[in-house]
Amino acid sequence: MTNHTQQSHVGVIGLGVMGKNLALNIADNGYHVAVFDLDTPKVNAAVAQEEIERKADTAPRMQSCNNLTEMLAKLVEPRVIVLSVPAGAPVDGVCKSLIEAGIEANDIVIDTGNSLWTDTVEREARYKGQFIFFSSAVSGGEVGARFGPSLMPSGDEKAWRYVEPIWKAIAAKVDSTTGLPIERFEPGNPVTEGEPCTTYIGPAGSGHYVKMVHNGIEYADMQLICEAYQLLSDGLGMSAHDIGDIFNAWNKGILNSYLMGISAEVLQQADPLTGKPLVEMILDKAGQKGTGLWTAVSSLQIGCPAPTIAEAVYARAVSTQKNLRMQLSSKLAGPEPVILSESDKAEFITNLEDALYCAKVCCYAQGFQLMAMAAKEQSWTLDFAEIAKIWRAGCIIRATFLQSITQAYQEDANLANLLMADTFSQTLSQKHFNWRKTVAASVMQGIPAPCISSAIAYYDSYRCEMLPANLLQGQRDFFGSHTFERTDKPAGEKYHLDWSAKERTLSKV
Template sequence: MNQQPQQCDIGFIGLGVMGKNLVLNLADNGFTIAAFDLDNDKVSDAIKQDKFENNSDIERVIGCSSYTELLSKLKSPHLIVLSVPAGEPVDQVSESLIGAGIQPDDIVIDTGNSLWVDTVAREEKYKNNFILFSSAVSGGEEGARFGPSLMPSGAPYAWTRIQPIWEAIAAKVDPKTGKPLERTKPGQIIEHGEPCTTYIGPAGAGHYVKMVHNGIEYADMQIICEAYHVLRAGLSLSTDEIADIFEQWNQGPLDSYLMEISVEVLRHKDNEGKPLVDLILDKAGQKGTGLWTAVSSLEVGAPAPTITQAVYARSISSFKELRIAAEPLLSGPEQITFSAEEKHAFIENLHDALYCSKICAYAQGFQLMKLAEKEHGWQLNFANIAKIWRAGCIIRAAFLQSITDAFQRNEDLESLILDEFFAQQLSKNQMSWRKAIAKITLMGIPAGALSSSLSYYDSMRTAVLPANLLQGQRDYFGAHTFERVDKSKGKKYHVQWGTPDKNMIEI
């Protein structure tokens, strides 16, 4: 009697760093996976690593050499996860699956960082061939292996099938404290705790939320880097001294994954005992999601200067040769000296500047999502979004619990800066913030994200901005019209500026 071939729970395509670790995570949680990659060695490596970590010959990961073989080894209706680069590779795999015989009730989950509008277009394009679902993944290699934050969106029916799997592999937090419940070794399972995944909304919504997550990530990284730069170049502190400061800051409201790893990076030495960070070329890379966030903020009219400045900072860093040429030509201020007492006070002010700027970056990101929600007809649950970012993702931070609390107090909250807790934090620390920015400016050290955050704060707390003059200018040269504060809302006016009597016309 012939033994029936094993029918796997999940098909998986793409076994790069993220894909392989997601496969191992799925296997740890009791799922069998049929795995395929164009590089057969990657399939073999994943199988070998799973057997080694599981210390067993039980096959939890089954290798496949073609799309057709992968489909043949799956339970029907098929559930297939893609971990391939965004863009054309997603379509190439989709077309290959169609050629291999995928069915209309099969589900394909795109876990890459696809541009959200591409996801919307793909769902429509392939709707007669299969159900395209998307689920952005955050947390990097470690998150994928031991519990990522997952942002799924698409057909609600597909989510009913995916939900138990995603809740099993996602990062978990303690429901009482909101703190991460960390899984750090293969085979370890956390059965209790809130999973860091929730249904985001229709096609594209999950990738949009992940895009904004990455925009906030850009900002958070940049303000930490600017604080490091000020301490290194302005106070001439060693990398170990800065690591000590960051480690102390990480015990308070700045507690976050990014602060934690910054400490480790600063402490790392090369083989000769030199700080490795001093030897890393200062040209920052980017994969596009921060840029997409900045562009989207401009498109929907959401002010996001901290996020946008973080994107610009990476662009400026790429002009290494130009900066080298400009350094001897462009003068800066004389170096400021600090007494021990002044140094201590400045470091405390810098902490508060970093904290306030971080609040502004998150406020900008959530306001952007809120405006996008209105524009695209989504119904986003911002408390849940903050919840699933508390663990498993790059921007996980202690104060995400405070953001969750803010939206639970008021689900219609227009901006985090209007929440009582965050308004108090900004108001209480704003003078320290100002002192830090003023001193940094006198030092001549670039701090675009920190300073633009303060400008954002001051703009948002100012009832009357100079846009009145700007509207007058626009009307003068282009007859663009304006409204008046002393007339009915919506009434438009134009002044014949170039005529002797400068008549005003109601439009």
């Protein structure tokens, strides 16, 4: 894309935290940006920040717009417009305003919010012929948006080819050999080396679906770490600072991840007001914005087991029941505290590290299986090695562990489940006993660990060649004539027993 005097390559609408930082990131990578927001001070602040960060001998890379008509006039054609507005009605509101302002059929509008994937599918069809509605989920929060996020674009493939150079420039980067992030948080000095954490996901909606599952995994990953924190705090009586030390040590091994690192930092932060550990002064009521819930709902709709993701959503729901928890804490009996020796404490910590890793593998297995089943249902072709690659940096669930997932899918693109990969099946087979001891300890000490526990149930369910669903089908046939298949007959043949008759007879249905 060539530079045009007085014209910009990209327009950004919505200059909240994410929009402003995306605009600055785009400008850092050599593209001229036109910006607009209904809140004029936000526009002024973005332009002022670009001026402060810009090198002295460099021309302005960002220009403000008073309205959308002015923005369209300032953009090279075909126009590329990035929307950074809340999901839902605001997206359609901006699209309607762009139509009124004179947007054209070849122009590209990119929704970067956390939109529900089905809304994205509907919008591409609704705006066809008026402009190209494209989408690109963004992960990485404020810092990621500014210095390199993980980007999950989907929609019109020709539109992707046009915006691809911009997206690869602004995305996070990783070392192609190690899979480790290449990070540099310097305005005006973007990372240009390494593999960019973006790839074309597929047709409309697929990118937002992948991001939705990413967020579901994120919910579970966070909850797993929180359960480890409570087990160490309530089970061993450790201080927040000491637990932070353990997390820092784990972060140097197979549990290395962004979430593990920031959890250690949060635990070791003192409260500026009281001097106590800040975590102890934070009310234990967790919020959510819906993407984890959408993932759990989708798993139920598709029939894909994702219990650890669902339990993470439930854990946040339980946390909001603070008053009820306070009342029941004095009414419901629990076990007496267990006093452990120093050697037993050391063993507990080792077991917990293994349990956390195993549960994390199952959590990702659930997410990738869900994407695979959704792809089959929607006729999408998803490249799971590439998806794992683009999550190695820039996003909230970035972790060294994703390099192993990338390799697993590179070796077998048709893995039915991550647990089928030798690298994971062998490791979980080695560590499962310590995982079981952790779950047993949590139960015996009365410390809730819903995600760690659900993950081992998931593992054991897939380990079982025979499940009690045979009895369940018998029950269903008894009260509802729902029929059943037989182990000694071809798959698909249905049978029913006449349970109400004096002489019960079997019939093929």
